[in-house]
Amino acid sequence: PPAGEEVLKAQNVTKRFAGLVANNAVNMDVRAGEVHALIGPNGAGKSTFFNMISGVDDPTEGQVSLMGQTMQGKPSRAFAALGLGRTFQHVRLLGDRSVLDNVALGAHRRGHKGWVASMLRADRAEEAAVLSEAMRQIERCGLGAVAHTPAASLPLGQQRIVEIARALAGQPAVLLLDEPAAGLRHLEKQGLAKLLTQLRAEGLAILVVEHDMEFVMNLADRITVLEFGTVIAHGTPAQVQADPRVIAAYLGG
Numbered sequence: 001p002p003a004g005e006e007v008l009k010a011q012n013v014t015k016r017f018a019g020l021v022a023n024n025a026v027n028m029d030v031r032a033g034e035v036h037a038l039i040g041p042n043g044a045g046k047s048t049f050f051n052m053i054s055g056v057d058d059p060t061e062g063q064v065s066l067m068g069q070t071m072q073g074k075p076s077r078a079f080a081a082l083g084l085g086r087t088f089q090h091v092r093l094l095g096d097r098s099v100l101d102n103v104a105l106g107a108h109r110r111g112h113k114g115w116v117a118s119m120l121r122a123d124r125a126e127e128a129a130v131l132s133e134a135m136r137q138i139e140r141c142g143l144g145a146v147a148h149t150p151a152a153s154l155p156l157g158q159q160r161i162v163e164i165a166r167a168l169a170g171q172p173a174v175l176l177l178d179e180p181a182a183g184l185r186h187l188e189k190q191g192l193a194k195l196l197t198q199l200r201a202e203g204l205a206i207l208v209v210e211h212d213m214e215f216v217m218n219l220a221d222r223i224t225v226l227e228f229g230t231v232i233a234h235g236t237p238a239q240v241q242a243d244p245r246v247i248a249a250y251l252g253g
């Protein structure tokens with residue numbers, strides 16, 4: 001999609017669990033060529049929202065649309081097929097397999113034969129295409145030097161980037177990242193921010209769900225702030241940072 005085009009949109013998305021409103025009429029959209037950050041304290045409802053916009057869970061009320069299509073009741077593979085790529089809050093890699101194997105799994109998701117057939121080398125042409133696509137994403141993410149290294153032996157910062165490469169191998173238009181900076185060292189955060197800046201320039205729509213305020217302040221074009229499931233602020237980093245409700249939420253005031 002062209003820069004500025006709305007790729008993902010949530011309208012009045014509400015999620016109720018027994019006795020608890022985890023998301024309360026949340027509105028937000030993500031556009032091609034931007035980083036939109038969703039931030040908020042622990043328990044604010046970020047992961048709940050993330051699950052609904054990636055098809056893992058259904059809203060109790062409200063609408064999610066992707067590439068202009070209403071996604072109500074559709075499974076997560078339908079979101080992936082329409083161009084949604086994601087990473088998980090906790091790294092999900094096959095630790096004893098190489099970076100290349102892990103990223104190839106992301107490319108198989110878009111393959112015609114399915115990854116099981118390809119892993120069995122039922123179709124050598126498809127296998128070769130998948131590996132070359134995986135390698136392209138590995139290079140794009142600056143992981144060329146560790147392509148053949150077992151994923152588990154990499155530092156956490158690089159494992160997170162492997163997860164991004166794996167998502168990119170599915171050719172997404174929108175990339176959703178759940179707390180990509182959590183647990184990273186300062187230099188790793190800088191490396192991650194640099195990669196996301198590059199992907200944004202390449203036209204991807206990026207939604208970062210983050211607990212780390214400082215990380216998103218330097219990176220995001222727009223920020224939406226959640227507290228107790230409700231949007232309390234939305235705007236540029238400067239606008240959000242100056243908002244008294246945001247300051248109170250973050251300082252516990």
Ligand code: ADP
Binds near residue numbers: 022
């Ligand atoms: P965050 O990711 O911002 O830390 P979550 O979305 O994980 O917040 O949680 C928001 C609130 O919803 C929390 O109070 C959490 O305990 C609750 N919650 C999350 N998932 C469930 C669930 N499956 N069942 C009941 N409550 C849940």
Ligand code: MG
Binds near residue numbers: 048
């Ligand atoms: Mg969470």
